[in-house]
Amino acid sequence: MKFSNIEDDIRSIYNQSSCNSGCSYEIFVQKFSESVDYELINVEVDVQVRVIEIARRFGYLAPREINEMLLEWRKDGSCVHGLDSMTCPCGCFEHDFDDD
Numbered sequence: 001m002k003f004s005n006i007e008d009d010i011r012s013i014y015n016q017s018s019c020n021s022g023c024s025y026e027i028f029v030q031k032f033s034e035s036v037d038y039e040l041i042n043v044e045v046d047v048q049v050r051v052i053e054i055a056r057r058f059g060y061l062a063p064r065e066i067n068e069m070l071l072e073w074r075k076d077g078s079c080v081h082g083l084d085s086m087t088c089p090c091g092c093f094e095h096d097f098d099d100d
């Protein structure tokens with residue numbers, strides 16, 4: 001991505017990352033942040049800094065922050081989406097209900 005108009009470019013990544021109604025904000029944040037990181041590959045550092053600054057207003061988290069978030073959730077017994085067996089729409093807990 002060229003990032004000619006950073007605000008517009010971030011907004012378009014934001015829209016692409018937006019989930020359907022069943023999707024949690026936590027899942028969105030991971031999708032959005034991963035997409036931003038991907039678009040920053042081969043982008044000049046000074047542009048990267050500005051992109052991240054603006055992306056943060058849209059909810060962007062750095063990979064390190066996402067890892068910390070995932071670790072917190074694991075401690076709480078949540079899945080990678082920050083949800084529990086009653087709320088995760090992605091089937092993370094399906095194996096919990098399997099009969100062996």
Ligand SMILES: [Zn+2]
Pocket residue numbers: 079080081082083088089090091092
């Ligand atoms: Zn999940």
